[in-house]
Amino acid sequence: MTKYMDRTGWALTIGLVVLIVVNFFIPEWFRAILLLSLARGSVALGLLVLWRCGLISFGHALFYGFGAYTVALIVKYLGITDAFFTVACGVVVAGGFAWALGFLLRRYRGIFFALLNLAFSMILYGVLAKLESLGSTDGISLERTTYLWYAPEGPANKTALFFFAAIMTWAVAMAVHHYLRSTLGYMTTAVRENEIRLEFLGYSAERAIHVKYTISGLVGGFGGAIAAMTIGHVDPDSMAYWPISGDFVFIAILSGTGNVGAPFIGALLYELIRTYAFEQFPGIWQLIMGGTLLLIIMFLPNGLWSLVDLWKKRRAERGRPAAAAEREKA
Amino acid sequence: MNLLTIIFFDAINYAATLFLLSVGLTVVFGVMRILNVSHGGIYALGAYMGTWLALWVLEVDLPPVLTYLMLLLGALIVGFLLGPIIERLLLRRIYGSDMHIQLLLTFSILLILDDGMKLIWGMEPLFISEPYSMLGRFKVGGIIYPWYDFVLVGVAVVFGAALVWMVRATRFGKLVIAVIADREVSQAIGINVNLIFTVAFTVGALAAALGGAFVAPKIAVVPQFALEVVVLAFAVIAIGGMGSIEGAAIGAIVVSFARALAIHLAPEVELMAVYLIMILVLVVRPQGLFGEVELRRI
Numbered sequence: 150m151t152k153y154m155d156r157t158g159w160a161l162t163i164g165l166v167v168l169i170v171v172n173f174f175i176p177e178w179f180r181a182i183l184l185l186s187l188a189r190g191s192v193a194l195g196l197l198v199l200w201r202c203g204l205i206s207f208g209h210a211l212f213y214g215f216g217a218y219t220v221a222l223i224v225k226y227l228g229i230t231d232a233f234f235t236v237a238c239g240v241v242v243a244g245g246f247a248w249a250l251g252f253l254l255r256r257y258r259g260i261f262f263a264l265l266n267l268a269f270s271m272i273l274y275g276v277l278a279k280l281e282s283l284g285s286t287d288g289i290s291l292e293r294t295t296y297l298w299y300a301p302e303g304p305a306n307k308t309a310l311f312f313f314a315a316i317m318t319w320a321v322a323m324a325v326h327h328y329l330r331s332t333l334g335y336m337t338t339a340v341r342e343n344e345i346r347l348e349f350l351g352y353s354a355e356r357a358i359h360v361k362y363t364i365s366g367l368v369g370g371f372g373g374a375i376a377a378m379t380i381g382h383v384d385p386d387s388m389a390y391w392p393i394s395g396d397f398v399f400i401a402i403l404s405g406t407g408n409v410g411a412p413f414i415g416a417l418l419y420e421l422i423r424t425y426a427f428e429q430f431p432g433i434w435q436l437i438m439g440g441t442l443l444l445i446i447m448f449l450p451n452g453l454w455s456l457v458d459l460w461k462k463r464r465a466e467r468g469r470p471a472a473a474a475e476r477e478k479a
Numbered sequence: 480m481n482l483l484t485i486i487f488f489d490a491i492n493y494a495a496t497l498f499l500l501s502v503g504l505t506v507v508f509g510v511m512r513i514l515n516v517s518h519g520g521i522y523a524l525g526a527y528m529g530t531w532l533a534l535w536v537l538e539v540d541l542p543p544v545l546t547y548l549m550l551l552l553g554a555l556i557v558g559f560l561l562g563p564i565i566e567r568l569l570l571r572r573i574y575g576s577d578m579h580i581q582l583l584l585t586f587s588i589l590l591i592l593d594d595g596m597k598l599i600w601g602m603e604p605l606f607i608s609e610p611y612s613m614l615g616r617f618k619v620g621g622i623i624y625p626w627y628d629f630v631l632v633g634v635a636v637v638f639g640a641a642l643v644w645m646v647r648a649t650r651f652g653k654l655v656i657a658v659i660a661d662r663e664v665s666q667a668i669g670i671n672v673n674l675i676f677t678v679a680f681t682v683g684a685l686a687a688a689l690g691g692a693f694v695a696p697k698i699a700v701v702p703q704f705a706l707e708v709v710v711l712a713f714a715v716i717a718i719g720g721m722g723s724i725e726g727a728a729i730g731a732i733v734v735s736f737a738r739a740l741a742i743h744l745a746p747e748v749e750l751m752a753v754y755l756i757m758i759l760v761l762v763v764r765p766q767g768l769f770g771e772v773e774l775r776r777i
Binding site: 269435440 | 593755
């Protein structure tokens with residue numbers, strides 16, 4: 150295994166290949182679910198980066214909203230529908246805001262960090278809902294997306310968007326994975342465990358948090374941009390209202406911090422439960438989501454990825470039956 | 480001058496509403512260190528239950544004065560039923576967990592309550608105006624104000640004073656303060672920490688339900704109402720200092736004056752004014768106006 154392709158790298162690449170192959174066999178509704186999972190999974194991935202240093206944002210719909218609205222506004226006012234350009238702008242705008250807000254937010258921890266994020270996301274919600282030029286509560290509809298010189302028509306458009314989103318998400322996940330394995334990346338855990346000791350070692354905890362916050366903003370903006378192109382419409386209630394942030398935290402908890410691939414699996418599961426609940430019981434889908442969440446917190450507090458860890462432990466124990474028997478006795 | 484009077488009365492009124500909404504949240508956070516997202520759900524449930532019982536009184540032609548009693552009864556039912564159930568059954572399991580688990584658990588309770596209310600009372604708004612109109616109105620500076628608004632201010636003041644008295648002057652309050660200072664030592668010297676938690680959460684739930692029930696006649700109770708109010712309550716207690724009853728009062732006053740000014744002078748910033756002030760306060764005083772600084776551990 151080379152430096153850039155460890156096991157997670159291979160797993161992500163295999164995931165990408167599977168997605169591209171699967172594209173030709175799945176119905177339209179399932180492709181939409183997969184696309185949304187990629188988008189929401191990206192935002193949850195951003196939360197995961199923050200969570201590794203013990204911080205949780207209860208307002209990440211802020212960056213999701215920035216990403217989505219940047220794409221929509223460029224399409225509306227500049228008439229540019231090129232996916233590479235609009236997504237890049239969405240990522241840069243969201244990341245820029247994250248960087249700017251980072252100067253303030255890096256001083257806060259715990260509940261205050263979570264609540265300040267919430268406050269900023271509610272301000273964005275207020276701006277989006279009030280300003281007529283930003284679409285107000287009705288939102289903005291997007292035109293069909295183009296890719297450089299390629300402007301697909303009909304069903305080809307969906308396929309193109311799916312390939313684009315899958316490849317881009319793969320790149321984002323790979324980048325985040327390699328960041329987390331760098332020195333700065335490992336500092337996250339140190340920040341969570343003990344900031345003061347980290348600073349005695351000569352690193353700045355605030356700077357580490359700032360970098361992480363900016364990354365999570367960039368990734369969140371990417372997720373928002375993909376979501377805007379998938380849904381074809383942006384509005385404040387589905388892009389920037391605070392329960393959306395709650396959903397992202399939900400996905401992050403569902404997945405666990407184990408691996409950069411986990412948020413995407415978590416997001417897919419989330420979308421499947423939500424779609425099923427919404428189809429079968431439209432009146433009580435929130436109740437079903439809440440109930441599922443409750444069960445997960447009660448029985449799998451470390452997320453789905455803890456199942457993988459459990460399986461690994463079991464397999465290791467099978468290799469040493471004596472040790473396992475010993476533990477059984479104790 | 481006229482405009483100032485309007486702003487002043489609007490703000491006082493809204494401050495009472497906000498205080499009743501957020502004081503329970505701050506009590507629960509102060510004792511248990513949990514930010515209870517489901518607080519908004521309990522508030523909305525109190526509003527629904529109170530309104531529903533009051534409407535029933537009107538339907539069976541009992542004297543309309545009884546509607547006040549029914550609002551109170553609805554709040555008591557919701558608070559005493561839901562408080563212990565949520566605390567004993569769910570929160571008890573996550574006291575040692577990370578903050579995000581606690582946030583998410585209470586968030587899921589909020590989602591369940593929100594849909595539960597839709598199931599029971601449907602999507603139509605529930606509205607009762609009798610308690611509001613029965614008290615009549617009065618005139619100040621050429622503007623007509625309903626007396627009910629001032630009853631609400633009275634309720635908020637009495638309730639806040641009772642809470643402060645409970646914490647400052649009773650044996651129970653002293654036990655609560657001991658538990659806040661050190662949970663484990665309190666347990667070791669024989670304080671029933673579990674009981675104190677249950678009581679504290681029930682008081683919080685009761686406060687929310689009371690707030691909801693008595694505010695209900697001023698507004699129409701609609702689905703999704705729970706989601707809107709809870710973030711407002713977060714802002715109020717973050718401004719005042721989380722865990723401080725006096726802080727909740729100051730936070731409510733600050734937010735309501737800001738909102739009243741915004742509505743009358745710059746309506747387009749109304750939605751954001753509250754959160755802008757929250758950010759401003761936290762930038763200057765990160766622990767909120769009445770909050771205590773938490774020590775960093777080495």
